[in-house]
Amino acid sequence: SDHALSYPPSPEQFDWDAHYPAFAGSGKTPEFADIGCGFGGLLIALAPLFPDTLMLGMEIRVQVSQYVHDRIVALRSTSAPADPSPDTPGPYQNVSIARANSMKFMPNYFPKHSLSALFFLFPDPHFKARKHKARIISPTLLAEYAYILKPGGIVYTITDVRDLHDWMRTHLEQFPLFEPVSEQELRDEGKGPIVDAVYTSTEEGKKVERNKGDKWLACFRRIEAKRD
Ligand code: SAM
Numbered sequence: 001s002d003h004a005l006s007y008p009p010s011p012e013q014f015d016w017d018a019h020y021p022a023f024a025g026s027g028k029t030p031e032f033a034d035i036g037c038g039f040g041g042l043l044i045a046l047a048p049l050f051p052d053t054l055m056l057g058m059e060i061r062v063q064v065s066q067y068v069h070d071r072i073v074a075l076r077s078t079s080a081p082a083d084p085s086p087d088t089p090g091p092y093q094n095v096s097i098a099r100a101n102s103m104k105f106m107p108n109y110f111p112k113h114s115l116s117a118l119f120f121l122f123p124d125p126h127f128k129a130r131k132h133k134a135r136i137i138s139p140t141l142l143a144e145y146a147y148i149l150k151p152g153g154i155v156y157t158i159t160d161v162r163d164l165h166d167w168m169r170t171h172l173e174q175f176p177l178f179e180p181v182s183e184q185e186l187r188d189e190g191k192g193p194i195v196d197a198v199y200t201s202t203e204e205g206k207k208v209e210r211n212k213g214d215k216w217l218a219c220f221r222r223i224e225a226k227r228d
Contacts, residue, residue, distance in 0.1 A: 005100060010021045011111040019055055022093035026086045029111055030056040033148075034119040035102045035136060038203055040068035042121060044075065045201035047095040049193055053116075055095045056109070059104040066098035072096060103134075103141065110148040113228070117194065118145055118155045119146045120168070122204035125161040139175065146177040149222040154181065154191070156198050158210040165216035178220040186219060195219075 008014035017024035032050070034042050037057030046055060050200045059065040075092040098109065126134045137157070145155060155178065157168045186195050199205060199215060209217060 003095060007100065007105045008108050009113075010036055011107075011109055014109060016054075017179065018174065019056070019096035020093060023054065023086050023175075024091035028054050028086075029114050030054040030096075031115055032056070032117045032119070033110065033115055033123070036060070036120065036123050037097065038064060038122075040071055040097065041202040041205070042119060042197055043068075043095045043097075044071070044092075045197040046194065047092050049197075051089065051094055053094060057095075057097040058100045058109075059097060060099065060101050062099065064206075065097055068097040103136065106141075106144045107147055112147055113150045115149045116153045118153065119198065120155070120157045121198060122159055122208070123157075123164070123204050125159070125164045127161075127163070132167070135167065137163070137171050139171065142175045142178070146175070146222055149224055150176060151224040151228060153222045154186070155220045155222070156189070157220075158198050158205070159212040159216055162214070162216060165218060168207065169218040172220045177223055177225055179223050181219050181221045183219065 011029060016029055020028070030045065034055070034057040037043060037059050040057055043055050046180045057068060057088040059068060066185050072092055072095055076090065078091065080090045081088050120136055123136045124134075126132060129133070149155070155172065157165075157172075159165050159168070173180060183195055186192070195217070199218065200209070205215070
């Protein structure tokens with residue numbers, strides 16, 4: 001349950017400096033958000049590849065988010081520069097985690113058009129029809145995701161559940177502010193390392209691999225709208 005969680009009233013009032021002390025005063029907010037990040041494998045894989053890009057994981061489970069927090073603290077302390085600054089931030093200073101129910105108040109965290117990548121990796125499938133409203137992709141939530149994504153930003157989804165893949169793909173296809181983008185197009189744009197991490201870096205993705213399950217990828221670009 002999430003009744004004890006507190007949320008920032010607005011992104012401006014969120015203490016980003018506490019999450020990214022090496023970037024304090026830079027005015028930066030996260031550009032990558034990993035929704036339902038679990039144990040944080042994606043963030044840990046991407047952080048060194050994009051050292052100047054702030055990344056935030058959102059995770060609702062207390063112990064899991066605490067684990068990711070501790071993992072990041074430990075990684076940061078390895079070979080940290082004596083005097084971290086936005087120019088020499090040191091490893092993993094660009095990655096952090098918030099314990100939050102991402103189905104609520106996403107725009108309270110992320111400013112309008114601030115994200116260049118939004119990840120939904122192996123989300124909970126909620127198989128039963130009466131549970132579909134608990135799915136992390138829905139028309140209402142897509143409107144929020146479109147709001148916080150920059151035009152040109154990418155939504156990455158992957159799952160081993162074919163029915164959930166069809167659900168996410170169909171809803172994204174039907175939403176006017178998203179257009180499908182193929183894996184090859186993303187690779188041609190230099191986003192290959194991101195796609196590779198989406199497939200293989202997370203704990204759930206590794207589990208699917210061990211069980212020789214299928215992985216269904218669907219990616220979408222947030223298009224430019226005339227009235228944005
Ligand atoms: N993305 C990770 C991976 O690929 O290993 C974790 C996948 S796991 C199946 C789904 C995760 O989403 C769980 O850790 C769960 O606690 C989290 N989650 C589910 N609903 C959520 C919500 N509304 N807000 C934040 N996290 C959520």
